[in-house]
Amino acid sequence: MIIVHGGPASQPSRAVFWTCLLKAIPFRIVPPDYLNTAPLESLNPRKQVPVLEDGEFALFEMAAIMIYLCEKYGGDDMLPKTVEARARVHQYLHMHHSLSRSATMKLMAPHVTVAFREGLETKMARDEANDSVMDPMQRTMLLAALADPEMLTNGRRTAALISRVIEKSYFSDGDVFLVGNRPTIADIACYSELAQLRWAGLFDFEGFEKINRWFEIMAELPYHDTIHQYNVALGDILAVPNTAENFAAATQAGMQALAELGIPVENS
Numbered sequence: 001m002i003i004v005h006g007g008p009a010s011q012p013s014r015a016v017f018w019t020c021l022l023k024a025i026p027f028r029i030v031p032p033d034y035l036n037t038a039p040l041e042s043l044n045p046r047k048q049v050p051v052l053e054d055g056e057f058a059l060f061e062m063a064a065i066m067i068y069l070c071e072k073y074g075g076d077d078m079l080p081k082t083v084e085a086r087a088r089v090h091q092y093l094h095m096h097h098s099l100s101r102s103a104t105m106k107l108m109a110p111h112v113t114v115a116f117r118e119g120l121e122t123k124m125a126r127d128e129a130n131d132s133v134m135d136p137m138q139r140t141m142l143l144a145a146l147a148d149p150e151m152l153t154n155g156r157r158t159a160a161l162i163s164r165v166i167e168k169s170y171f172s173d174g175d176v177f178l179v180g181n182r183p184t185i186a187d188i189a190c191y192s193e194l195a196q197l198r199w200a201g202l203f204d205f206e207g208f209e210k211i212n213r214w215f216e217i218m219a220e221l222p223y224h225d226t227i228h229q230y231n232v233a234l235g236d237i238l239a240v241p242n243t244a245e246n247f248a249a250a251t252q253a254g255m256q257a258l259a260e261l262g263i264p265v266e267n268s
C-alpha cells in the first residue's frame with residue numbers, strides 16, 4: 001500500500017488524498033512530525049509534505065505526485081489523453097505555485113499561522129540556522145504579510161487577480177471543469193487552494209460566476225466533504241480568529257474524517 005506523508009491542514013496533501021480516493025488507490029497516511037523532521041527529511045530535503053512512498057520509490061511535490069498517480073495507476077480520467085487537453089492541465093499545474101498558491105501565502109498562511117506566531121518565528125530561526133527549508137523569499141513574504149496593516153485588502157487583490165486569470169484562461173467553450181467536462185488533477189489542485197478561502201471567510205469570490213459555478217460542481221464530487229472536514233471545522237477564521245487549539249482540533253477532525261473512510265492513519 002502506498003504511503004502519503006501529509007495532513008488535512010495542508011492544501012497539497014488534501015489534493016493528493018483526494019486524487020487517491022477518486023482513483024480508488026489504497027493508501028495510508030503518515031502525518032508530519034515537525035518536532036522530529038529527520039524521517040521526512042530523508043524523503044524530502046525541504047521537510048515538506050506531501051511526500052509519496054510507493055515501495056522503494058519516493059516523490060515530493062504535489063503536482064508531480066498527482067501526475068505519477070495518474071500515469072502509474074492508469075486511466076485517462078484525471079489526466080486527459082488528448083495532447084492539447086493534457087497540455088492545458090500541465091499549464092495550470094505549472095502556474096499553480098506562482099498563481100493560486102500566492103493567494104494562500106498572502107491570505108490563508110498569515111491568518112492560520114498567526115496562532116503560532118511565536119512558534120513560527122522560532123521555527124524560522126531554527127530553519128535558518130539549519131540552512132533549511134523555507135525559501136527565504138517565502139519567509140519574507142509571510143513576515144511581510146503578517147506585518148502589513150493592509151494584509152487582508154492586499155491578499156484579496158491577489159485572490160481577485162488569480163480568479164480573473166483562471167476565468168479568462170480556463171472553462172473554455174462552456175467547460176464545467178477547468179479543462180473539459182470531467183474533473184482533472186488541475187481542478188483538484190486549484191480547488192485545494194481557492195475553496196479554503198471561502199470557508200475561512202477570507203475571500204468570497206463575488207462576481208466570479210464561472211468559479212462560483214465550478215465550486216458548486218466540485219462540492220458534488222465524491223469524498224469532497226471528507227477531504228474538507230478540516231476547513232469546515234476551522235471555520236471562518238476572520239470572524240473567530242484562529243488559535244493553536246482550534247487549529248489542532250480542526251486537524252484532528254480532518255484526520256478523523258479520513259480515518260472513518262477506513263484509511264489507516266499513523267499516529268505522529
Ligand SMILES: N[C@@H](CCC(=O)N[C@@H](CS)C(=O)NCC(=O)O)C(=O)O
Pocket residue numbers: 009010011012013047048049050060061062063097133134
Ligand atoms: N510545492 C510544494 C509545497 C509543499 C508545502 O508547502 N508543504 C507545507 C504544508 S502545505 C509544509 O510541509 N510546510 C512545512 C514547512 O515548510 O516547514 C507542493 O506542492 O507539494
